[in-house]
Amino acid sequence: xxxTSTPSRAExxxxxxxxxxxxxxxxxxxxxxxxxxxxxxYYSPRGQELIPAAISVNLxxxxxxxxxxxxxxxxxxxxxxxxxxxxxxxxxxxGTCKGKGGPMHITHVASGLPVTTGVVGSGLPIANGxxxxxxxxxxxxxxxxxxGDGATNIGAFHEALNLASVxxxxxxxxxxxxxxxxxxxxxxxxxxxxxxxxxxxxxMPGVEVDGNDALAMWSAAKDAIARARGGAGxxxxxxxxxRFRGHLLGDDSHYIPKDEMAAAQAADPLPRLRAWLIAQxxxxxxxxxxIEQTNQVHFEEAVRFGLxxxxxxxxxxxxxxxxxxxxx
Amino acid sequence: xxxxxTTPRKINMVQAxxxxxxxxxAQDASVLVLGEDIADxxxxxxxxxxAGLSAKYGTDRVKSTPIAEQAIMGAAxxxxxxxxxxxxxxxxxxxxxVAMDQIVNHAAKLRFMTGGxxxxxxxxxxxxxxxxxxxxxxxxxxxxxxxxxxxMKVVAPSTPADAYGLLLSCIFDDDPCVFIENLPLxxxxxxxxxxxxxxxxxxxxxxxxGQDVTLISYSRTLLExxxxxxxxxxxxxxxxLIDLRTIAPLDMATLVASVGKTRRxxxxxxxxxxxxxxxxxxxxxxxxxxxxxxAPVGRVGAARSPVPxxxxxxxxxxxxxxxxxxxxxxxLK
Numbered sequence: 253x254x255x256t257s258t259p260s261r262a263e264x265x266x267x268x269x270x271x272x273x274x275x276x277x278x279x280x281x282x283x284x285x286x287x288x289x290x291x292x293x294y295y296s297p298r299g300q301e302l303i304p305a306a307i308s309v310n311l312x313x314x315x316x317x318x319x320x321x322x323x324x325x326x327x328x329x330x331x332x333x334x335x336x337x338x339x340x341x342x343x344x345x346x347g348t349c350k351g352k353g354g355p356m357h358i359t360h361v362a363s364g365l366p367v368t369t370g371v372v373g374s375g376l377p378i379a380n381g382x383x384x385x386x387x388x389x390x391x392x393x394x395x396x397x398x399x400g401d402g403a404t405n406i407g408a409f410h411e412a413l414n415l416a417s418v419x420x421x422x423x424x425x426x427x428x429x430x431x432x433x434x435x436x437x438x439x440x441x442x443x444x445x446x447x448x449x450x451x452x453x454x455x456m457p458g459v460e461v462d463g464n465d466a467l468a469m470w471s472a473a474k475d476a477i478a479r480a481r482g483g484a485g486x487x488x489x490x491x492x493x494x495r496f497r498g499h500l501l502g503d504d505s506h507y508i509p510k511d512e513m514a515a516a517q518a519a520d521p522l523p524r525l526r527a528w529l530i531a532q533x534x535x536x537x538x539x540x541x542x543i544e545q546t547n548q549v550h551f552e553e554a555v556r557f558g559l560x561x562x563x564x565x566x567x568x569x570x571x572x573x574x575x576x577x578x579x580x
Numbered sequence: 581x582x583x584x585x586t587t588p589r590k591i592n593m594v595q596a597x598x599x600x601x602x603x604x605x606a607q608d609a610s611v612l613v614l615g616e617d618i619a620d621x622x623x624x625x626x627x628x629x630x631a632g633l634s635a636k637y638g639t640d641r642v643k644s645t646p647i648a649e650q651a652i653m654g655a656a657x658x659x660x661x662x663x664x665x666x667x668x669x670x671x672x673x674x675x676x677x678v679a680m681d682q683i684v685n686h687a688a689k690l691r692f693m694t695g696g697x698x699x700x701x702x703x704x705x706x707x708x709x710x711x712x713x714x715x716x717x718x719x720x721x722x723x724x725x726x727x728x729x730x731x732m733k734v735v736a737p738s739t740p741a742d743a744y745g746l747l748l749s750c751i752f753d754d755d756p757c758v759f760i761e762n763l764p765l766x767x768x769x770x771x772x773x774x775x776x777x778x779x780x781x782x783x784x785x786x787x788x789x790g791q792d793v794t795l796i797s798y799s800r801t802l803l804e805x806x807x808x809x810x811x812x813x814x815x816x817x818x819x820x821l822i823d824l825r826t827i828a829p830l831d832m833a834t835l836v837a838s839v840g841k842t843r844r845x846x847x848x849x850x851x852x853x854x855x856x857x858x859x860x861x862x863x864x865x866x867x868x869x870x871x872x873x874x875a876p877v878g879r880v881g882a883a884r885s886p887v888p889x890x891x892x893x894x895x896x897x898x899x900x901x902x903x904x905x906x907x908x909x910x911x912l913k
Contacts, residue, residue, distance in 0.1 A: 350695035361697045366661050371685050377651050378686060381658015381666075388612070388640060388664070395658075408681070411651035418646065572696040573730050574829075575754040 259470045261534050263309045267466050268529060268540065270305035271522055273547045274325040280551060281324070281341060281355075282501060289559065290342050292355045296497035297325035299464075300428050302521045303491045304329035306469035307396060307426065310477050314391070316364045316382050318375040319398040321356035323368050326398050332360045334554035344561035351564045352572065373403040376412035376425065383421040383480075394480045395423045402433025404447050413454040413488065420485035424476040427488065428463065430495035435507040448490035456486050463491030464521035496520075590769040593761065596740035597629040597705070600747035601667065603776060605637050611751060612641050612659060614652060615669025615705075619644040626671055627707060627766060649675050653682035653704075660700045661690070665751055673708035673760065674717050680725075687756040688731035702757070703750040709762040709800050709850060710894055716886035719763075721799075721851035726758045727828040727860070733781055734827040736760040738802040740770040742825055745779030753781060762800040784831040786838065790820035793844040793908050796835060796861060798824040801850050801899055808848075808904035819908060827857055835861065836868050839877075843869075844911040846878035848904045853881035875911035880904050 259267070278298045284290045304317075308329035311317070319326035327337065332348065340347025341355045348360040356370040366382065369375045379397035386393035403409055404427060416423050427447045431438045444450050451458025457479070461472040469491060476487035494516035498505045505513060529535045591599070604611045613630055617623050622644045624631030634642035645652050649670060656668035670676050676683060683704065691699045710719040726732045733755050737743040743761070750757035787802075788809060797805035802823055809819040820838050824831070839845045845865055847858035862877035880899045888897055 348695065349693060349697065352695045353693045357693050359694045359697060361694070366694075366698055367658075367686075367690070369686065371681055374654070374681055374686060377654015377682060378658040378661070379654075380651065381655040381660070382662045383658070384655055385659045385662025385664050388659075389662075408650045408654065411646075411648040412654060414646060415648060415651040415655060419643075572692045572694075574691070574733070575699060 257474075258467060259309065263470065264466065264529060264534050265543070266309050267302065267305040267470070268525055268535070269543050269547065270308060270329050271301040271525065272544050273551070274301040274305070274328050275522060276544070276547045276551050277324055277328060278497075280555060282497075284555070285501060292341070292343070294355055294501040295322035295499065296495070296501060297322050299496040299516065299520070300430060300493045301325050302466050302469055302525065303426065303428050303463040303493060304398070306466050307473040309470065310474045311394070311396065313364060314393050316366055316393060316395045317398065318367045318369075318379040318382070318395060319365070320368065320372070320375060320400070321370045322400070323358065323398070324355070327358055327360070327363075327365055327368070330363050330365055332358070332363045332365060334550055335557040336360070338551075338554040338558040339561050342558045342561070343563065344558055345564040346557070346561040350568060352568065373399060373406035373408040375399060376403070377408050377415075379423050380412055380416050380419070380421055383416070383423040384419065386422055392481060393422065394477050396426055396477075397423060398426045398428055400433065401427055401429040401431065401438055401442065401447055402436075403427070404450060405433070405441055413451070413456065413486070416486040417454045417456045420483065422480040422483070423486045424473070424480050425486060425488045427490050429490055429492050432495060432499065432508065434499045435503070437507070446490055448488060451488040456488060458488045458490060460490045460492065463493040464519065464524070466525050589772055591740050591772045592767050592769050593740045593743050594627060594629055594766050596744040596773060597747060597761065598631060598633075599773070599775075600744045600751070601630060601633055602636070604748055604751045605633065605641065608665065608752075610664045612643070612664050612666045613669070614643045614645055614656060614666060616647055616652075616671055617644055618642060618669055625669065629705070629761075630669065649678035650682055653679035653687070656702050657682055657687050657690075657700055660702045661698055665701050667703045667705055667751060670704055670706040672718050673706045673722050674720050676704065676706055676722065683726070683756070684729050688729045691755070692731060699754050700756045701754045703747070704756070704758045705747075705761060706758065707761040707763050707766075709764055710887050710898055711764040713889060713891070715889040719887040721760075721849065721882070723758070723760060723827050724851060724856045727857060731755065732828060733757040734760070735781065735825065736799040736827055737825060738765065738799055738823050741773040742779055742823070744773035745777055746781070746825060749778045749781050752778070757781070760799060765800050779825070782826045782829040782831055784825055784834040785823045786820065786834065787823050788819065788821040790818040790842065792818045792842060793846060793911055794820045794822060794835070794838040794842045795846050795848065795904070795908060796822045796824060797848045798827065799850065801848050804899060804901045804904055805848050807901040808908065811901065811905055812908055817908065817912065830861070830864070832864055832868070835865065839865050839869055840872065843872055843874045846880060846904065846907045846911060848880040848899050848907070850899060851881055852884050853879045854884050856881055875913070878907040878911055880907045
């Protein structure tokens with residue numbers, strides 16, 4: 253992997269802003285669910301924030317991002333507007349999907365977020381199609397497709413990587429490798445030594461990267477996105493990370509050895525990036541605190557908007573099913 | 581597009597499908613075709629329905645794929661989301677099972693799940709039908725699976741002209757459509773379509789007016805239904821024959837108007853009877869015409885077994901003219 257450059261100070265600060273906004277959203281959603289103000293299953297991305305944050309500063313607004321039910325970090329990083337985002341999470345009529353998607357399926361086409369799937373591995377074949385359309389229309393758009401390490405064991409992953417390589421599609425496959433597929437640890441379910449190794453079979457670069465290191469992730473994402481945009485085809489990024497809050501909110505991570513969890517939490521990427529930014533002179537403690545507080549203010553406004561918004565009317569069941577609702 | 585004057589008066593369904601794809605691609609650069617072996621270098625499709633298209637429109641728009649139905653369908657769904665109008669060929673209907681996640685969980689639902697931000701203008705062309713000795717995994721009629729899924733449209737033409745006009749409608753429709761082609765019907769000649777004229781989705785066609793019983797069918801079973809109606813006419817039974825053409829959305833207005841008049845109905849299709857389209861139509865007719873019906877709505881379809889290989893089993897499996905005739909006579913007892 254050629255490390256040709258490093259992120260600018262502005263990009264580093266933006267990565268930090270996005271990562272802390274994700275943490276703010278995650279903390280607040282969990283509070284709201286526990287308080288009974290939102291009723292929904294929730295798949296926390298806590299621990300994985302730097303991956304989409306470092307990717308997003310390399311993307312154009314017109315680029316598209318496909319993600320999964322564990323996807324609020326990817327959506328926030330792509331710049332989804334906060335008020336309709338939170339409203340969608342709450343199932344409100346003012347949500348990006350009018351409350352018809354919900355936390356597992358938040359999309360916002362205007363932000364470049366057309367597909368969020370609740371089915372493991374299903375985003376990859378669709379990402380190919382988005383990239384194919386861009387290739388045919390010569391728009392220069394790149395599609396980034398996020399998924400977990402568990403998805404690399406399902407057939408759709410293999411069909412999609414093969415086709416993307418044969419058709420040289422402008423797509424970047426980002427495996428957010430948090431080492432657990434639901435409750436099953438990597439070695440019990442995955443035959444290859446690394447996820448990156450799987451790229452060899454499909455004739456594309458497979459890049460192992462520390463997804464919890466902002467600089468390394470920025471660099472790997474930049475190279476893969478440039479390769480896709482330049483017409484050289486897809487890349488598989490194996491972004492290594494960890495998941496702090498279980499598969500599903502409420503699971504106690506009993507299947508993760510305590511020392512493994514303790515070591516991961518001790519290496520929490522957010523405080524690590526914060527300390528590094530200050531040590532390197534990129535930002536003062538006060539400036540970073542200001543970013544965090546601003547995030548909280550904006551997010552709280554969005555929470556208020558969501559809570560005050562109405563639920564969708566029952567008549568919405570008959571709307572958006574088909575283009576033409578006149579025939580039954 | 582060729583001048584209408586050069587179109588022959590009779591064409592078969594393969595030619596009708598070629599023509600519809602050709603006309604759609606000529607009319608709109610966003611129309612794409614993808615599937616296994618569909619480009620000319622690979623033979624123009626295993627049934628030749630896409631022959632000549634890659635020569636005319638290039639292999640960027642007419643793309644042969646690996647044998648990978650999830651990848652085909654995902655690429656089609658994504659391209660549709662990206663503003664194109666893909667026509668995905670799934671060689672045989674049984675292979676749609678391999679792509680079911682993309683079709684049912686994604687193509688059918690994305691419009692609703694995104695609150696109308698997106699839609700999936702996708703056409704899935706797929707062939708099926710018993711009669712060629714292909715056995716249990718190449719000949720099933722699975723239309724009920726798709727018709728049962730909210731967000732899908734399902735079309736099954738019985739003539740070349742309807743195949744042409746309905747395929748154009750599917751391609752330019754903004755929802756995912758499953759377009760069912762029948763293998764034995766591929767080479768049966770019929771009236772040529774009027775170029776550029778679409779047959780609207782959701783409209784059944786009364787093929788023959790009658791007074792005694794309404795016989796509703798679609799796709800290849802229309803052949804047996806027509807033969808049954810002919811035979812019954814000789815016995816003095818006047819059958820009103822309807823080609824459903826579109827299964828979902830179902831044209832109940834035409835069916836209710838007809839059965840309201842005849843007060844008796846039989847539905848005949850190649851799919852097995854149990855939990856099928858005939859059951860849905862029968863229920864709706866019973867609900868809407870309960871007091872007026874003179875007999876329960878009859879259903880004729882395949883036996884509840886996988887499609888068999890052996891000829892002796894196949895003829896026992898399929899809805900024959902004799903069985904349709906008997907079902908019609910049952911309603912007159």
